[in-house]
Amino acid sequence: MEMSGYQNNYDRFHVLVIGDSYFLAQPKDVQIFLKEGGKMTLEEMVKRAQNYRDAHDMNGNEEFVRDKFKSSKENKNNKHSVE
Numbered sequence: 371m372e373m374s375g376y377q378n379n380y381d382r383f384h385v386l387v388i389g390d391s392y393f394l395a396q397p398k399d400v401q402i403f404l405k406e407g408g409k410m411t412l413e414e415m416v417k418r419a420q421n422y423r424d425a426h427d428m429n430g431n432e433e434f435v436r437d438k439f440k441s442s443k444e445n446k447n448n449k450h451s452v453e
Contacts, residue, residue, distance in 0.1 A: 385412055392416065397428065 389412045393401060396419055403422050404415055422428075 388412060389415060392419075399426070400428075 392412070392415065393404060396404065400419050400422050404410075404419060407414075407418055410418070
C-alpha cells in the first residue's frame with residue numbers, strides 16, 4: 371500500500387515537471403494565454419496551446435525568428451556607428 375502512494379506522488383510530480391517544461395517552452399503570448407485559463411491538466415494545456423497557435427498562425431519558431439531579426443538588425447546598426 372505504501373508503495374502505491376509513493377508511486378502516485380511520483381507520477382504527480384512527473385506530470386508537474388513535464389507541464390512546467392512544456393509551458394516554459396511556449397512563446398510568451400501562448401504562456402500568457404495559458405495563464406489566463408487558470409489551472410488545467412497537461413492534456414488541456416497542450417490542446418489550448420495548439421488551438422492558440424493554430425488561431426494565430428504560429429509555427430513554433432516565432433521567438434527564434436524575432437530574436438534572429440533583432441540580432442541581425444543590431445549587428446547592422448553597430449557596423450554603421452562611429453566610435
